[in-house]
Amino acid sequence: MSGPRRRPTQVDVARVAGVSQAVVSYVLNDVKTVAILPETRERVKAAILELGYVPNTAARSLRSRRTFTIAVVIPDITNPWYPEFIRGIQDVASVRSYDVLVANTDGDPRIERTAIDAVRRNNADGLIITPFYLDLSDMIPLLEEGTPVTFLHDVGPVPDEHAALPIDSVSVNGEEAAHAMVSYLIERGHTRIGAIAGRALTPARENRLRGYRRALAERGLPLDDALIRDGDFIEEGGRLAMHELLQLDPRPTAVFASNDLMAMGALLACREAGVRIPDDIALAGFDNIPASRLVDPPLTTLDQHAREVGHRVAEVLLSRLDGSYTGRIRRETIGFHVVPRVSA
């Protein structure tokens, strides 16, 4: 037992290579403004290898005011849409050697708020966030300090309460998508269509519900609030909601769930109640998570291109960070498509 060995520093490398510490920093960062003799460079590299030197990010970022880290704030990594989204971000971040820090909020406004401070503490160079309850004023400190923020947005018809802020956004058009999904149900002959909405007051819920209502209204179908239930975006919520919908008289002939997790809960409820899908009732989900293809029956749903959304949102943010884009605010919207399978 000889106590922990100190991690080698640039000073150690310099000593072994017989140069000054600054030179080590130069070759490490491949600084263009100074010209190092190829031979010196080799000596330094050899010393780095020999000692197993690895730069200390804390010191580096303290000095340079950059961390090469982007923070991502999402509701819950356990919701299968998000791992894909995160991997999309990591795909593009990693090739530019950025790290990705993920924080879950569980949709809790208090935690959402703390997450912002976590970003400031950790000096993340930029933030990607899917704002649920977050007050826009919470973003102000970050923006004032020059930390770019990109929203993952769910677009509704009044998307720009955020318009005043210098925040890029990449959006999935929840209203249009839900409209498409519900229109699909209507085209299949359904006229009494229930909805299992998500957590109250979240943009995702409101927008998808709006799309649902608009689709019905456009076809002159009655809007009946008794057909709308909450489901909290989780499976159990969907199960409970579906049980309620099945009690209704007359019963809806189709149900649109605002995400696949809830649709799967609904599916379970039908199985429990002995209701057959799609024969007795049609069911449509939203998200196209991997499991949706594999359930019984395979779920008709809507794909929001999670991984691609991750790619775009990362590119938008990184282009700000590396200065390759300095123009006006961008609002991108990623497409979607209905995935017809068996359940509806």
Next chain:
Amino acid sequence: MSGPRRRPTQVDVARVAGVSQAVVSYVLNDVKTVAILPETRERVKAAILELGYVPNTAARSLRSRRTFTIAVVIPDITNPWYPEFIRGIQDVASVRSYDVLVANTDGDPRIERTAIDAVRRNNADGLIITPFYLDLSDMIPLLEEGTPVTFLHDVGPVPDEHAALPIDSVSVNGEEAAHAMVSYLIERGHTRIGAIAGRALTPARENRLRGYRRALAERGLPLDDALIRDGDFIEEGGRLAMHELLQLDPRPTAVFASNDLMAMGALLACREAGVRIPDDIALAGFDNIPASRLVDPPLTTLDQHAREVGHRVAEVLLSRLDGSYTGRIRRETIGFHVVPRVSA
């Protein structure tokens, strides 16, 4: 446009509160060895609030050599077992105000190795890793530098190639679990049982395969390597493997897949081939991921308690970090249970 505002520092807080910067640090860290006047303390706190001061972790950790971050290295967050596992870790880390940094290796040995350097660069206080290909020597620099490492292990009969190293581990007993699952199949009357194994040379694959072989051997059933296929732990791999198994003559009457993702691929293959489950062939999975309950037919599988494993592994590591445990190496094993459903 007035350029980014500088983030307030302790010096700023000190100035506003009319104290020295050291005092700010004292109240911030609630240092016991110095006694601050309650009134002074209040002034400092007020200044902190007023300025929106947030500590700079880079500076803090540069000085204190602690980051309050633990790194977690896993193969792929997109495999549904891992989000649960990660949340388990975060559950216990967050109450002790540790951050969690997740790195995916995609099971690539090179990336696995880079991940170790990432841990060193970021000065994570500790590492949780599920070693796939990683050479044990890769862990040495970390250990020498005093960074505790905890393995998430898959236990086989020779678990302790790792025995020499001072590394705690929390294990799922892959061999016992697979043995239990396959025994279950045998008890249901199957004698010709195929296996869809995972990625070659990984402990998870080898151990589960060992459990499979032992279960067969114990009942005096023949071991036929033609019944064993690879599947790479992903759905598509399971699909391909199952298609091959279905070609066999005689065909197996049951198939054990080393994880649920592959089992679901196998299920797809059966659907494509018009083979009914469980009537024509029985199918068992492994992991009990959320989707396994929802597929058609619901998948008989094995639960390895991912979230609980996350809790334990985090507790084991954190107890080292905060010094509350200083004893000898621990090897914990978390239980499992067969989840009988319809597919087998």
Next chain:
DNA sequence: TTGAAAGCGCTAACAG
């Protein structure tokens, strides 16, 4: 009970 000061490992400006 508070303050002064050193220094963690690094980047970047400047000097030679």
Next chain:
DNA sequence: CTGTTAGCGCTTTCAA
């Protein structure tokens, strides 16, 4: 082409 030097914001020892 290479070396010297000044901090980045913080914790922690020591002195007052």
